[in-house]
Amino acid sequence: MAFGRGKVILLGEHGVVYGHPALAAGLGVGVHATATASTEDVIVARPWDVEARVGSDQPLALGLGAILEGMPADRPRVRVEVDVDLPGGAGLGCSAAIGVAVTGALDTLLGVERTAEERGDYSLRWERVFHGNPSGVDNAMAAVGGVALFRRGQPLQPVHVKKPLSLVIAHSGESSSTKEIVARVARQREAEPERVDEAFGAIAALVNNAKLAVEAGDLKALGQLFDLNQMLLAGLMLSTEKLEELCRVAREEGALGAKLTGAGAGGCMIALAKDEADAGRIRAELAKRSPLTLVAMAGA
Ligand code: MEV
Numbered sequence: 562m563a564f565g566r567g568k569v570i571l572l573g574e575h576g577v578v579y580g581h582p583a584l585a586a587g588l589g590v591g592v593h594a595t596a597t598a599s600t601e602d603v604i605v606a607r608p609w610d611v612e613a614r615v616g617s618d619q620p621l622a623l624g625l626g627a628i629l630e631g632m633p634a635d636r637p638r639v640r641v642e643v644d645v646d647l648p649g650g651a652g653l654g655c656s657a658a659i660g661v662a663v664t665g666a667l668d669t670l671l672g673v674e675r676t677a678e679e680r681g682d683y684s685l686r687w688e689r690v691f692h693g694n695p696s697g698v699d700n701a702m703a704a705v706g707g708v709a710l711f712r713r714g715q716p717l718q719p720v721h722v723k724k725p726l727s728l729v730i731a732h733s734g735e736s737s738s739t740k741e742i743v744a745r746v747a748r749q750r751e752a753e754p755e756r757v758d759e760a761f762g763a764i765a766a767l768v769n770n771a772k773l774a775v776e777a778g779d780l781k782a783l784g785q786l787f788d789l790n791q792m793l794l795a796g797l798m799l800s801t802e803k804l805e806e807l808c809r810v811a812r813e814e815g816a817l818g819a820k821l822t823g824a825g826a827g828g829c830m831i832a833l834a835k836d837e838a839d840a841g842r843i844r845a846e847l848a849k850r851s852p853l854t855l856v857a858m859a860g861a
Contacts (some may be wrong), residue, residue: 565658565684566591567647568702569728569822569857571775571783571829573711573768574792575797576761580713582768584775586726586859587697587706588653592645594662596670599640602629604663606691608645611772620690627686630663636671648853649795650736650766652823657699662686678703678717692740694747708860710772721777722860724768726838729811732853733803737829742824760793767793775860784817784833791820799825807847808832814843 566587573583602615604625613622623643628760641663647655664684668675675683681697682706688695698711710718750757767786774783777855791808794800800821808819811832816839819832832847834840840856848854 563662563669564591564595565594565661565663565665565703566706567658568654568699569730569829570652570698571708571726571822571831572771572820573764574794574823574825575743575799576629576768577698577711577713578694578743578746579750579758581711581761581765582710582721583698583700584710584768585709585770586708586728586856586857587702590646590855591703592641592643592662594641594649594659594666596663597672598637598667599639599670600638602626603639604641606645606659620786624643624660624690625663625689627690628660628667628684631683632667632673633671639667639670641666648732650738650828651732652737652739652821652825652828653730654699654703654823655791656691656739657684657688657695657703660684661700661703663819665689671774680704690744694743708775709779710768720772722775724780725861726775726780726783726859727834727837728857728859729816729828729834729840729843729847730822730831730855731807731844731847731851732829733801733807733810733827734852735801735803737827738826739824742799742826744770745826746799747796757797757839761796762820764790764793768788779837780833781837787818787820787831787833788812788853791818793802793848794821794825802825803827804825804830807851810846810850811843814846815839
């Protein structure tokens, strides 16, 4: 059984597509996959009751086909089964987690050896089917986990977490397509390159400071950096009324900072709590307004 974990971007989404750094954390929940030899190449996704055969134009079949293209030529045909324990379109890296789990299951079946980081890179084949221009952060985190600084095309840099991060995640109830939102930001950047690049430059500075704050255990500073990142993302029109409401409620309940996470324009928000007990309280308040909430401990 292979596993691909979900992730949250702590700071730096979107800028990371253009080579800026992002700080991210792997989640304990994600996707499990198994692969067995079969008479046809097929992928079965249990939660959605989908069975997709390679050769059809179903997205999951295209994804599996892309992964199989780089596998040993003398391989048998395969049946891959995936169990997805993450919402899609939520900014939690569901698609990358599936890509990593499927790659891992096939590696095990076919005796292919890769490091976790190599698996993350390889699974970008899958991600490109679903997402036009992935930076690779979701796949790297899905494969490696922990808390890390990611920069496109560079090795993942693990970050030492001095004090565990108690994160509250709340879904806005609005689904968002990373592919569409990344394309929308690209159009904004084409129309106003200076303004958008300035925002990305400012976000990059926040990311670098956030790394230092995580290493120093300065949760208060990290929370403030979340809030500043949220303002810059809102300036790029990536927030929604619902995300703003969830951020506001989290702050009123004592969160040190709150922001959208992932592509935005829907999906989830994350709030940084002082500790696990506070996270539980903030979560209970958010649960009154959100269809899905969870607490994730990063670096514990
Ligand atoms: C998606 O989790 C994060 C984005 O920055 C896209 C990407 O990095 O590929 C919005």
